[in-house]
Amino acid sequence: MPDATELELTAQELREAHGAESIIDATFHRNRATLIANPAHVHDVLERLQAKGYKFLASLHGCDYYPEEPRLGILYELLDMDRVDRVSVKARVHTEDARISSVIDLFPGADYPEREVYDMFGVVFEGHPDLRRILMPEDYEGFPQRRDFPLGGEPVLFTHNEERSYGKWQ
Amino acid sequence: MSLTEDYRKREESITLSGEPIGETHELLTLNIGPHHPATHGVLRLITTLEGEVVRDIKPIVGYVHTGIEKTCEDKSYWKAIPVVERMDYLSYYFNATAFCGAVETLLGVEVPARAQYLRVIHLELNRIMSHLVWLGTSALDLGAISMFWYCFRERETILDLFEMSSGQRMHTRYIQVGGVIEDIPRGFEAKLRKFIAEMPDRADQYADLLEKNQIVLQRLHGTCQLDEETLLKLGVTGPLLRAAGNPWDLRKAQPYSSYDHFQFKIPVGTVGDNYDRYRVRHAELYESVKIIEQALDGLPEGPFITPDRKVALPPRHELATSMEALIHHFKLVTEGFRVPPGEAYYPIEGPRGELGCFVRADGSAKPARVHMRDPSFVNLQALGPMVRDSYIADLIATLAMLDPVLGGIDR
Numbered sequence: 001m002p003d004a005t006e007l008e009l010t011a012q013e014l015r016e017a018h019g020a021e022s023i024i025d026a027t028f029h030r031n032r033a034t035l036i037a038n039p040a041h042v043h044d045v046l047e048r049l050q051a052k053g054y055k056f057l058a059s060l061h062g063c064d065y066y067p068e069e070p071r072l073g074i075l076y077e078l079l080d081m082d083r084v085d086r087v088s089v090k091a092r093v094h095t096e097d098a099r100i101s102s103v104i105d106l107f108p109g110a111d112y113p114e115r116e117v118y119d120m121f122g123v124v125f126e127g128h129p130d131l132r133r134i135l136m137p138e139d140y141e142g143f144p145q146r147r148d149f150p151l152g153g154e155p156v157l158f159t160h161n162e163e164r165s166y167g168k169w170q
Numbered sequence: 171m172s173l174t175e176d177y178r179k180r181e182e183s184i185t186l187s188g189e190p191i192g193e194t195h196e197l198l199t200l201n202i203g204p205h206h207p208a209t210h211g212v213l214r215l216i217t218t219l220e221g222e223v224v225r226d227i228k229p230i231v232g233y234v235h236t237g238i239e240k241t242c243e244d245k246s247y248w249k250a251i252p253v254v255e256r257m258d259y260l261s262y263y264f265n266a267t268a269f270c271g272a273v274e275t276l277l278g279v280e281v282p283a284r285a286q287y288l289r290v291i292h293l294e295l296n297r298i299m300s301h302l303v304w305l306g307t308s309a310l311d312l313g314a315i316s317m318f319w320y321c322f323r324e325r326e327t328i329l330d331l332f333e334m335s336s337g338q339r340m341h342t343r344y345i346q347v348g349g350v351i352e353d354i355p356r357g358f359e360a361k362l363r364k365f366i367a368e369m370p371d372r373a374d375q376y377a378d379l380l381e382k383n384q385i386v387l388q389r390l391h392g393t394c395q396l397d398e399e400t401l402l403k404l405g406v407t408g409p410l411l412r413a414a415g416n417p418w419d420l421r422k423a424q425p426y427s428s429y430d431h432f433q434f435k436i437p438v439g440t441v442g443d444n445y446d447r448y449r450v451r452h453a454e455l456y457e458s459v460k461i462i463e464q465a466l467d468g469l470p471e472g473p474f475i476t477p478d479r480k481v482a483l484p485p486r487h488e489l490a491t492s493m494e495a496l497i498h499h500f501k502l503v504t505e506g507f508r509v510p511p512g513e514a515y516y517p518i519e520g521p522r523g524e525l526g527c528f529v530r531a532d533g534s535a536k537p538a539r540v541h542m543r544d545p546s547f548v549n550l551q552a553l554g555p556m557v558r559d560s561y562i563a564d565l566i567a568t569l570a571m572l573d574p575v576l577g578g579i580d581r
Contacts, residue, residue, distance in 0.1 A: 029512050029513070030275055030276065030278070030512060030514060031275075032275075032512075032513065032514060032515065034513070055402065056402060056405070057405055058405070058517065058524060058526060058543065059515065059526050059528065059541075059543035061528055061541040061543070062541075063513075063528075063530055063538075063539045063541070064539065075513075075528070077515050077526065077528075077543070081402075081418055081423075084423050084424055086515075086517075088515065107403065107405065108403045108404055108551075109403060109404040109405025109406070109548060109551060110405075111551055112547060112548065112550070112551055113547075113548070116547075133232075134231060134232060135231065135232040135235040135580055135581075136232065136235065137232070144237060144240055145239065145240060145539075147243075147538075149240075151240065151241075151243075151244050
């Protein structure tokens with residue numbers, strides 16, 4: 001883990017390279033270093049971090065910060081295997097305009113994780129060649145991991161309510 | 171012309187270089203699965219074949235998606251443990267450790283030394299168990315049916331040990347936030363020592379059965395290689411990466427749960443073909459046995475769970491005498507403990523690679539988000555690059571050597 005000072009230095013370096021607004025904040029909590037990036041610059045930030053040695057994208061996942069705004073967070077857990085060092089990059093987007101550029105050109109392994117985040121949170125990764133649902137059925141509506149999505153969603157089908165279920169009216 | 175000669179001649183006409191297909195060639199789309207014994211679960215593969223050569227492959231997953239991550243958000247932290255365990259159903263101790271580790275990081279709870287050693291013993295037993303299931307089913311795919319019974323015989327002993335220490339054979343809920351649920355019972359150590367004494371011999375027997383078998387060797391040697399660089403780009407970790415020669419193992423690189431106390435080696439391969447994948451996992455059986463032996467010898471005295479009553483249940487006998495213990499018990503069982511706001515990502519080395527658990531706490535007694543970075547899910551991306559332009563028979567062997575667990579992929 002980088003310490004708090006090194007994280008600040010990294011944040012400063014990124015701000016100088018990509019503009020002061022590219023890194024919104026850098027937090028260090030319980031040995032976890034997080035860079036909060038502007039979603040418009042996330043591709044540039046990751047590209048620079050990759051050049052700095054964080055060559056391995058360990059994990060990419062989404063998180064819903066409801067009721068905080070912007071609600072949706074996309075987290076990139078980067079790993080430097082030579083120095084055994086981890087840093088996490090977070091970008092927050094609004095639900096109305098949930099778009100972020102894909103990092104599949106930098107990390108080909110981001111393919112499935114990005115599809116999963118799209119599937120569960122409805123974040124559109126611009127530049128992803130094959131952005132489809134991956135875990136939920138293709139014709140599913142809604143994004144189940146959002147916090148306002150109900151937990152017990154679909155009614156159980158019995159003979160008595162079969163006629164009223166979707167797909168049965170034909 | 172003999173039958174073999176004729177076959178070899180026709181085989182030579184197939185180009186494996188991936189050249190553009192001319193007008194005379196016809197492509198066939200073949201659907202494999204979702205219900206097929208060789209897919210190791212409910213995995214569907216849409217393959218595009220030219221003759222017997224795989225030109226393209228699309229894995230379709232999601233058939234056993236049960237929304238475990240969503241379910242966790244409605245459970246208090248300690249009630250989420252059994253749910254999380256059911257993700258990758260062959261590595262339940264690992265799932266629980268990753269989740270508990272993330273929660274412990276957020277709480278700032280120290281795990282006692284004895285609990286860490288007990289965790290290591292069970293994690294390594296689980297690793298052997300997972301590799302045995304992999305070896306048995308993979309050998310089954312390659313036509314070596316008897317291997318399945320030998321591997322499951324040893325697996326049965328491990329499950330008996332799990333039953334002894336926790337009361338259950340699978341999804342044991344043994345690992346708790348702050349330690350483990352119970353100390354190992356009397357007789358466990360003797361039975362475990364008997365097992366670790368005989369396990370290396372048994373592993374030798376597996377090698378004798380498989381590695382002198384010409385059919386198995388031909389199907390594994392040199393098939394579906396993938397170099398280290400491509401694997402790293404695709405995010406592949408675990409035995410698959412180590413088979414390509416990269417000795418990345420979190421137990422050594424970023425030791426957790428006192429793995430730095432033990433002497434063990436990281437088996438690595440050389441070229442990264444199916445044979446190396448098999449050898450690396452097989453060699454890990456011996457290393458896990460070594461770790462268990464050292465952990466058992468050096469098992470420290472002391473508590474098996476944190477004495478912090480705000481997190482761990484008080485001992486049962488205290489409830490009759492101490493009002494305070496009763497209050498803690500009531501509070502933990504009804505509401506559970508609250509975790510201060512924050513985010514944690516806790517990676518451990520699972521049997522299939524880096525198993526990372528991300529937990530976001532919002533200050534309440536329920537996690538606001540749980541995400542499991544499952545190695546099977548990420549590793550499955552490497553299947554396409556591995557099998558492109560090789561025979562469909564090699565696809566089955568590669569899928570077996572990839573060792574995907576669909577419960578972990580779909581969660």
